[in-house]
Amino acid sequence: MNKIGKYEFIAEPFHCDFSGRMFLGHLGNQMLNAADFHSTDRGFGMKYLMTIKRSWVLSRLAIEMEEMPAQYAHFTIETWVESAMKFFTSRNFCVSDGQGKVYGYGRSIWAMIDTETRQPCDIYAIDNGAINDWIVDDKPCPIEKGGRVKMSGNDELVRSLEVNYNDIDINGHVNSVKYIEHVLDLWDIAWYREHRLKRFEIAYVAEAHQGDKMDFYREQIADNEFCVRLTKTDLSSQKETEVCRCRLVF
């Protein structure tokens, strides 16, 4: 089996924004689907991991797009494992039209956890380090790695939202893509008419659950460059905890 997985998608009309281009959230969702198909086909997918009480947890995701697929466009996501360490693997994505035109790239970092203790586990312990058989270290992914999202402390609370039914997936916490959508919703259509999102990066820290309040703190760090820090507050304990940080470059 090829080390690189290649999957076809279509930019569904209702997954496109006012401009007729795909929403980044839906593209991110298709990247996660591609990752799931790729790992399942190669014996280290979620379904198998569940049987041994392990799970992949997305730790970081960075997406950098030259252009977004337009309504009804067929597009291809290639994905591969670039490297693996004891507790993390790095998985890359290339989004193209399947005929040579590249729309953009993605980079992601995943941890493996024990689903009972929620503690990180040794990835090499799975099937005698089989992950090493799938590493592709010579396929380019010419976008910057996601780093720490540094904020100066001059961020401003710009929105508070309750966690709702549609935010929560089978893991019982807010779905990774929903945070992206909520963060992108901090800007309005008038802004998106004038600014194209070039790069989005998110680092996940903790998980928000039903009953939590989510607070979005935003800071502009350069021309057309913003950071957003998202916290959750448990309504009974009133304890505020950081959930994720994002960096957006328009």
Place this chain on the structure above:
Amino acid sequence: MNKIGKYEFIAEPFHCDFSGRMFLGHLGNQMLNAADFHSTDRGFGMKYLMTIKRSWVLSRLAIEMEEMPAQYAHFTIETWVESAMKFFTSRNFCVSDGQGKVYGYGRSIWAMIDTETRQPCDIYAIDNGAINDWIVDDKPCPIEKGGRVKMSGNDELVRSLEVNYNDIDINGHVNSVKYIEHVLDLWDIAWYREHRLKRFEIAYVAEAHQGDKMDFYREQIADNEFCVRLTKTDLSSQKETEVCRCRLVF
């Protein structure tokens, strides 16, 4: 070409709720995709209509499910035109596993409008009444038609939301499926743990846009049966207008 269109889908993991069953919003979206594929393949789809300044507008949708497809399930949506009148067509859906097990059904009513005047147009004027060639009046769709959603006036304002970037589709107004998601979000996970949604129906009246405030008014009309009225308020004029009404049976 068969009068009934048949399309295959998969219940993607991130389109499933906490219980591992598909969200109704995503299922509704796939029904709308099936409708789009079916009409496009038969010469009366959105793409063609755009060229003659016409568009389909969803007027009502009712979905009644015995069971929701589970995570990773392959499922089939069959769709067909049950009847056509001058200004409306009625399109039905059957959701099954493709092997005889039916998950549920849908019924929808569509109007055709002139995209410049936004006025209703004569459906029979398209291609000399070609829609008549596609009518299937002998395939059963054993669920109640959607009727007027009657409310007593004892409804209560339960939530207010701004319209955000991710709500708006290429038509420039809130996407039909987003209203469904916002309405379902009025109940929390604790409720959904105890109650399965059996029937959802929605009648669209007007369209909400960026900058509108959406108010959700809810009334319980019977045991496990609720109506929701959604209005929009333009923030400059402060005029409140009804956008849609829903009826939910758990």
